[in-house]
Amino acid sequence: xxxxxxxxxxxxxxxxxxxxxxxxxxxxxxxxxxxxxxxxxxxxxxxxxxxxxxxxxxxxxxxxxxxxxxxxxxxxxxxxxxxxxxxxxxxxxxxxxxxxxxxxxxxxxxxxxxxxxxxxxxxxxxxxxxxxxxxxxxxxxxxxxxxxx
Amino acid sequence: xxxxxxxxxxxxxxxxxxxxxxxxxxxxxxxxxxxxxxxxxxxxxxxxxxxxxxxxxxxxxxxxxxxxxxxxxxxxxxxxxxxxxxxxxxxxxxxxxxxxxxxxxxxxxxxxxxxxxxxxxxxxxxxxxxxxxxxxxxxxxxxxxxxxx
Numbered sequence: 001x002x003x004x005x006x007x008x009x010x011x012x013x014x015x016x017x018x019x020x021x022x023x024x025x026x027x028x029x030x031x032x033x034x035x036x037x038x039x040x041x042x043x044x045x046x047x048x049x050x051x052x053x054x055x056x057x058x059x060x061x062x063x064x065x066x067x068x069x070x071x072x073x074x075x076x077x078x079x080x081x082x083x084x085x086x087x088x089x090x091x092x093x094x095x096x097x098x099x100x101x102x103x104x105x106x107x108x109x110x111x112x113x114x115x116x117x118x119x120x121x122x123x124x125x126x127x128x129x130x131x132x133x134x135x136x137x138x139x140x141x142x143x144x145x146x147x148x149x
Numbered sequence: 150x151x152x153x154x155x156x157x158x159x160x161x162x163x164x165x166x167x168x169x170x171x172x173x174x175x176x177x178x179x180x181x182x183x184x185x186x187x188x189x190x191x192x193x194x195x196x197x198x199x200x201x202x203x204x205x206x207x208x209x210x211x212x213x214x215x216x217x218x219x220x221x222x223x224x225x226x227x228x229x230x231x232x233x234x235x236x237x238x239x240x241x242x243x244x245x246x247x248x249x250x251x252x253x254x255x256x257x258x259x260x261x262x263x264x265x266x267x268x269x270x271x272x273x274x275x276x277x278x279x280x281x282x283x284x285x286x287x288x289x290x291x292x293x294x295x296x297x298x
Contacts, residue, residue: 040209040220040221041205041209041221041223042205042206042209042210042221044202046199046202049198049199049201049202050195050198050199052198053193053195053198056190056191057191060189060190060191061191070231071189071227071228071231071236071238072189072190072191073224073225073226073227073228074190074224074225074226075222075223075224075225075226076222076223076224077222077223077224077267077268078220078222079220079222079247079264079265079266079267079268080265080266082219082220082247082249082264082265083265083266087220089220098228098231100231115228115231116228116229116231116232117228117229117232118226118228118270119226119228121267
């Protein structure tokens with residue numbers, strides 16, 4: 001995941017979070033990345049679990065406030081790294097806000113297509129949005145986070 | 150998730166883990182449940198994050214030792230609870246060991262069908278195994294955990 005300053009919503013000493021550049025099927029989908037070389041969840045230190053807790057709290061609160069998200073899916077997978085012969089996995093989380101009701105944002109309607117069920121993740125299930133909208137999503141989340149701070 | 154003593158592999162003050170009764174497509178798939186009424190990750194206390202860290206460490210180590218798992222997928226979703234009008238979600242994790250190589254266990258071969266990619270979760274992707282095998286999977290994991298303790 002390329003670190004993309006314009007899509008950055010949060011940066012702490014141990015974590016950063018950016019708007020997922022390729023998929024906003026679930027509005028506000030983020031990638032939350034550990035700022036620290038660590039290849040699996042079981043190797044994270046206590047302080048990283050505790051700072052992750054704070055990040056979870058900040059992001060769930062922010063996405064509720066920004067877009068009215070109903071609940072949240074969190075996944076730590078790291079499968080893709082293992083397509084390489086010498087895998088270099090790096091701990092990161094896929095964060096998907098889920099919505100009982102449609103949300104309008106910047107003239108576009110985002111409807112959770114299968115609320116109450118496992119997120120869709122087939123190759124045809126991605127929703128690409130233009131760069132300007134991605135930046136506005138990031139800006140909205142950053143603004144809410146700053147108000148919460 | 151019904152608490153099923155025979156499929157239990159781990160029980161701590163704050164967490165328990167059982168073999169997933171309906172799906173062993175990824176051998177050793179478990180459900181890891183918080184022993185505490187809590188509906189979302191952002192409401193978990195510090196001590197629960199720290200005990201979760203220990204559970205992650207114990208289970209990743211145990212599944213590596215028991216079946217040679219290569220890496221692990223962890224997801225906290227809780228979607229199904231939101232199919233109800235008054236959702237009562239309860240924090241739990243879906244833990245899927247992933248395997249670069251096939252494993253033989255109790256005369257059955259378990260091959261990760263798509264290592265290096267997102268776990269399969271369609272309605273036809275489940276692998277049901279008989280009750281005796283489920284109990285043997287649980288027993289093997291428990292045995293390894295006891296050796297590690």
